[in-house]
Amino acid sequence: MDTTGALDEALDRIHASGPERLGWLTNHAPMAVEALVRHGQSGTVHRWLDRYRDNLEEMPSRHTPVTGGNWREALGDPARIADWADYFERETAERPWREVLAEWWPRLLPGIAGGATHPVIRTGHAVRTLLTTEETVPRNVELAHALGYWAARHAPLGELRTLAAEPSAAAALDAVAAVPDQSGGIEYRLEQLTAFPGWPPGPGADAAAGPDEARDRLRELVAAATHRYATHGHGEPVMLVHAATAPNAVLRVLPALPRELWPASLGAAWAASAAVTAAYAPAAPAAYTPVRSTPEEIFERAAAHGDDHTIKFTDTALDVGDGIALAAAVRSIELNTPFLS
Known part of the structure; x- marks a missing residue:
């Protein structure tokens, strides 16, 4: 590297x-x-x-x-x-x-x-x-x-109820309810959380069938959160990148951990992504424009743009690698304020 x-x-x-x-x-x-x-x-x-x-x-x-x-x-x-x-x-x-x-x-x-x-x-x-x-x-x-x-x-979330189960990570993120008062900082917003949709299907996100399923579900969550930024990033362009970059950080750590820690890692990653989503969800989605640029070209744009969150989100979007993820990366370049001229 x-x-x-x-x-x-x-x-x-x-x-x-x-x-x-x-x-x-x-x-x-x-x-x-x-x-x-x-x-x-x-x-x-x-x-x-x-x-x-x-x-x-x-x-x-x-x-x-x-x-x-x-x-x-x-x-x-x-x-x-x-x-x-x-x-x-x-x-x-x-x-x-x-x-x-x-x-x-x-x-x-x-x-x-x-x-x-x-x-x-x-x-x-x-x-x-x-x-x-x-x-x-x-x-x-x-x-x-x-x-x-x-x-x-270190700051654990409060006790949260589990709502009806959702069939996919994308559906679960769509079902996350916005916190009632989005006027304050993230700590104030997270204090308002009361419940999350049930995901993945089963007893809970930390009770997956095994380590391999936990890893696969985590990949699904990272992709879903990255895709969601393409349509919802305008809600708060800086903070909403963390709905994707936080679970992707957990995914990157899994290979260094004992496999028995992977299911709990999925549960924590879901909680982090859902919490950020709830804290900064916009009132309605917005359309995005598909892109034709290569991943390399998009990262060069992010580097030239210079904003730290944009660089990190584009890095995660390239990990996901599909067309919607690349469009989400471009959306972050468009929404966030450039850092380098």
Whole structure:
């Protein structure tokens, strides 16, 4: 993927910063640069980072080290972001990263919606790199910072009723009811959730027949959420990309996990996608225009556009790869504000 060293150089630059700015806005740089390098845009990475510099802040102050004995009291405490990053840096330096991931995945999964799903998305990008390229110190550190961000922003959804079962992921997303008051931020919106449609068919999303079915259902969900952006992305062009990129992050992590964790991963991914859909659903769908461009041409457009969410969503759309997904990627380019001139 990266023959120039651009990714490691970029990650070294990014790791001097924290995962957020202004106390709640996410640092998207590690995810965007990974996608740029993945799709042959290494030459644009440092220019993109130079422009993104104003969106970076130093790592917050440290408080008390997180340890194997006190981690439960630190879970979900955003004031401990630096403590958590330090903890996972130590863990991934001392043990194989897959072992650390397998231990912490079930602990973190219930809080998948925390940080507006950005921590799990960052984790998905980091794991994809480690699965498909050689391990390096910056790539291991990136996973550590992603997991640390997730632990600090861990925020389980409230108790939700399960409504009537739907036959497909697309039908289930269509059946998700918008939250009553869409005037506030995502935390306020998620507090209004009361129920989700039942999907996949059966006792629940975390009770699939087995790991392979869970993986296949997860692929179905990613495709359905990506397709839905083509017709519904105008509801909130930035936030609605996460309905697709969050479950795709989970899908990217599956090969690194023990298979027995796959069904629960599907359940969490469905909850995250449905939650974002409910929080930002528009009143009505809109038509989209089919595209004739190649995937490579569309990603080049996204890279030139420069918006971090657009880059990440286009990356997911290319994973899906069909005509509607590519049209959805173009729709994100049209709807979101360009970052690079």
